[in-house]
Amino acid sequence: MDDAPETNQTLIARVKDPADAAAWNEFVAIYRPVIYRMARRRAMQDADAHDVAQKVLLAMSQAIQSWEPGADRPPFRAWLATLSRNAIINALSRRRPDAGSGLTQTLEQLNEQAAADPQTTAELALESRRETLRWATEQIRGEFSETTWRMFWETAVTGRPAADVAADLGRTAGAVYMARFRIMQRLKEKVAEATIH
Numbered sequence: 001m002d003d004a005p006e007t008n009q010t011l012i013a014r015v016k017d018p019a020d021a022a023a024w025n026e027f028v029a030i031y032r033p034v035i036y037r038m039a040r041r042r043a044m045q046d047a048d049a050h051d052v053a054q055k056v057l058l059a060m061s062q063a064i065q066s067w068e069p070g071a072d073r074p075p076f077r078a079w080l081a082t083l084s085r086n087a088i089i090n091a092l093s094r095r096r097p098d099a100g101s102g103l104t105q106t107l108e109q110l111n112e113q114a115a116a117d118p119q120t121t122a123e124l125a126l127e128s129r130r131e132t133l134r135w136a137t138e139q140i141r142g143e144f145s146e147t148t149w150r151m152f153w154e155t156a157v158t159g160r161p162a163a164d165v166a167a168d169l170g171r172t173a174g175a176v177y178m179a180r181f182r183i184m185q186r187l188k189e190k191v192a193e194a195t196i197h
Contacts (some may be wrong), residue, residue, distance in 0.1 A: 008193070009069070012076060016064055028057060029135050034127035035084050040136060041123075042088055056080075057085045081124040136190035147171075160168035 014023030032053050039049035154160045162176040
């Protein structure tokens with residue numbers, strides 16, 4: 001988990017600004033699908049998983065103002081994993097009716113649970129990396145021609161040999177390698193916008 005990217009501190013700071021809708025949209029695009037998939041893996045129905053994701057993001061939007069990194073506080077990813085895990089457990093158990101909680105109380109509860117369940121935290125980290133890559137891919141797709149993208153996709157994603165792709169497209173293997181390299185570099189740049197190295 002040490003090699004898993006943390007959410008970019010700049011993005012967290014921007015999300016704290018209610019006027020920065022672009023930051024919130026970027027944050028939601030990365031984390032909503034992650035929370036949703038976590039809920040679905042725990043046998044939640046589609047609508048319930050969407051509901052949990054919405055509740056977690058709402059709680060995040062209220063509590064993020066007071067979240068600060070620190071040695072005595074959980075990392076952001078662990079904090080979000082704890083919030084997600086608790087929302088999923090509450091939804092599955094339905095021990096208590098849905099009710100809003102105060103900002104201070106929510107923040108205190110989350111800070112008390114600094115040591116999040118390692119499996120949930122690792123799952124969130126993996127899903128975060130996948131969702132960040134999906135997001136970055138969608139963001140850069142329009143920057144490349146169809147042929148260039150196909151050379152990248154078929155070699156880097158589907159695993160076809162460069163020589164086969166080159167033959168199918170009437171290009172050289174060198175052109176395929178170059179296309180893959182250019183897109184991989186651009187993906188790394190885009191992913192870096194949403195993560196810390």
